[in-house]
Amino acid sequence: DGGITQSPKYLFRKEGQNVTLSCEQNLNHDAMYWYRQDPGQGLRLIYYSQIVNDFQKGDIAEGYSVSREKKESFPLTVTSAQKNPTAFYLCASSPGSDTQYFGPGTRLTVL
Amino acid sequence: QQQVKQSPQSLIVQKGGISIINCAYENTAFDYFPWYQQFPGKGPALLIAIRPDVSEKKEGRFTISFNKSAKQFSLHIMDSQPGDSATYFCAASMLGGAGSYQLTFGKGTKLSVIP
Numbered sequence: 606d607g608g609i610t611q612s613p614k615y616l617f618r619k620e621g622q623n624v625t626l627s628c629e630q631n632l633n634h635d636a637m638y639w640y641r642q643d644p645g646q647g648l649r650l651i652y653y654s655q656i657v658n659d660f661q662k663g664d665i666a667e668g669y670s671v672s673r674e675k676k677e678s679f680p681l682t683v684t685s686a687q688k689n690p691t692a693f694y695l696c697a698s699s700p701g702s703d704t705q706y707f708g709p710g711t712r713l714t715v716l
Numbered sequence: 717q718q719q720v721k722q723s724p725q726s727l728i729v730q731k732g733g734i735s736i737i738n739c740a741y742e743n744t745a746f747d748y749f750p751w752y753q754q755f756p757g758k759g760p761a762l763l764i765a766i767r768p769d770v771s772e773k774k775e776g777r778f779t780i781s782f783n784k785s786a787k788q789f790s791l792h793i794m795d796s797q798p799g800d801s802a803t804y805f806c807a808a809s810m811l812g813g814a815g816s817y818q819l820t821f822g823k824g825t826k827l828s829v830i831p
Binding site: 712 | 752
């Protein structure tokens with residue numbers, strides 16, 4: 606069963622905590638992306654990675670960190686420096702073309 | 717600076733009618749224009765896409781119209797059905813840093829198709 610998986614589906618964080626969102630793909634795609642979605646704001650790019658062990662900041666990278674140790678995995682850490690982390694987080698992958706395919710998302714809520 | 721402007725923000729259409737969503741872009745370096753459909757609590761799904769060398773692309777009930785000189789493109793949903801009720805995002809792509817393509821999204825249109 607191919608595709609992009611994100612876990613968990615729902616995540617609750619206390620203020621001051623770091624949390625890590627998982628994104629895995631078995632599509633053999635080279636590029637992976639993280640977006641944040643807020644109501645009425647569309648999707649905004651947090652980080653992206655074209656190859657293993659390399660990644661670049663997107664438009665709203667402050668307060669987030671990523672790693673790309675394996676081609677299949679691109680976890681996102683939301684740090685305590687992110688002042689307003691409550692949002693819907695979407696991971697996407699691409700075979701190196703301009704088409705991106707999205708995972709089901711993780712909804713993060715700060716308590 | 718918002719590079720892709722989408723309108724309307726919300727749209728109500730009767731079943732069987734035509735839904736029209738419009739987008740405008742500023743950067744002429746964009747060379748790929750996809751539309752995504754998103755249901756509540758789900759990730760966006762690629763619906764249809766067009767490149768600027770084509771003025772129209774049709775897939776089933778969904779059609780993209782593209783006007784390169786005006787830097788505008790639109791999604792038409794013919795014979796709209798209640799199952800089409802979702803949020804639709806237009807996007808524009810260009811080659812960015814490190815050789816990867818980057819999508820810039822519009823803010824979305826919430827479509828409601830009423831029986």
